[in-house]
Amino acid sequence: MKNLQGFQAKVFTKRNVIPLFLMIAGFLFIALEFTTNLGSYFKAILTPASQPLSYAFTTYDQILKASVKNDLVDYRQIASSTELDRQLAELEHISPNKIVNPKEQLTFWINTYNLLIIKNVVDHYPVSSIMKIGRELSMRKFVIGGHTYSASDIMDNQIKPRLVGENTQAIFCVCGGARGFPPLINHVISAQSLIEDMKNNTEKFVANQDNVLVNVDTNKFSLSPFFKWYEGLFEREYGSPFVFVNAVLAPNERVDLHNPAVQQSYMINFNWQLNDLNQKGE
Numbered sequence: 001m002k003n004l005q006g007f008q009a010k011v012f013t014k015r016n017v018i019p020l021f022l023m024i025a026g027f028l029f030i031a032l033e034f035t036t037n038l039g040s041y042f043k044a045i046l047t048p049a050s051q052p053l054s055y056a057f058t059t060y061d062q063i064l065k066a067s068v069k070n071d072l073v074d075y076r077q078i079a080s081s082t083e084l085d086r087q088l089a090e091l092e093h094i095s096p097n098k099i100v101n102p103k104e105q106l107t108f109w110i111n112t113y114n115l116l117i118i119k120n121v122v123d124h125y126p127v128s129s130i131m132k133i134g135r136e137l138s139m140r141k142f143v144i145g146g147h148t149y150s151a152s153d154i155m156d157n158q159i160k161p162r163l164v165g166e167n168t169q170a171i172f173c174v175c176g177g178a179r180g181f182p183p184l185i186n187h188v189i190s191a192q193s194l195i196e197d198m199k200n201n202t203e204k205f206v207a208n209q210d211n212v213l214v215n216v217d218t219n220k221f222s223l224s225p226f227f228k229w230y231e232g233l234f235e236r237e238y239g240s241p242f243v244f245v246n247a248v249l250a251p252n253e254r255v256d257l258h259n260p261a262v263q264q265s266y267m268i269n270f271n272w273q274l275n276d277l278n279q280k281g282e
Contacts (some may be wrong), residue, residue: 048146049145058113075118093146111189117130117177129273168237180224221263
């Protein structure tokens, strides 16, 4: 009886300790994030923001045209200039709340997300992999239009909810800084260019055998983990990532998805190497 009571006490203790540990860990994480971004929070409070009906990202466009070559980014060049910080300083005062065009709302946040990825990389450059600064993408806050956002905040709360209907493929305009992500486009994405930009980048991503591998002889159809991460998005709009990719492929490359012999799978590896023009591909 005593042994049973002792066992129950141990179980009870563990059941209480684990939630307590998680609560303390969560509190410490929040405290660390707040302390790390204290300057940004105060800046957001003190920053007046305008709410234009449209915004063009003129400086960022110049950065992209000068530094994005062959789908890679010359981070060294960006780090040696003041244009990146000038663009971010301007964005501190620009709120997209009054932008009426839904496509322009979406492109505002895509451009801003891509810009923050570049900023995070440049501040750690030289760095070989985006994974080495991964935590900052969710923790480090920037002031945009008088509010604070991390890159992850923008992806989760501003971009993903807008990836619906004909805008779904805009996910291929979002660049996460690694070679395994869709490549960074060499100009600012606008409401007018969005359809063409996402079509071109989708086709480019799908055409890369590192992302999509089809073997009609062995009936193997493999997709990058990128499609697995956004599986829900593709399921909602197209039925599955495999249905979507199959439709993008050239007619002579497509597989019969109704054939039970076709093996649909996700690749194990993802290329986390930085999409840096100054690094050789692994």
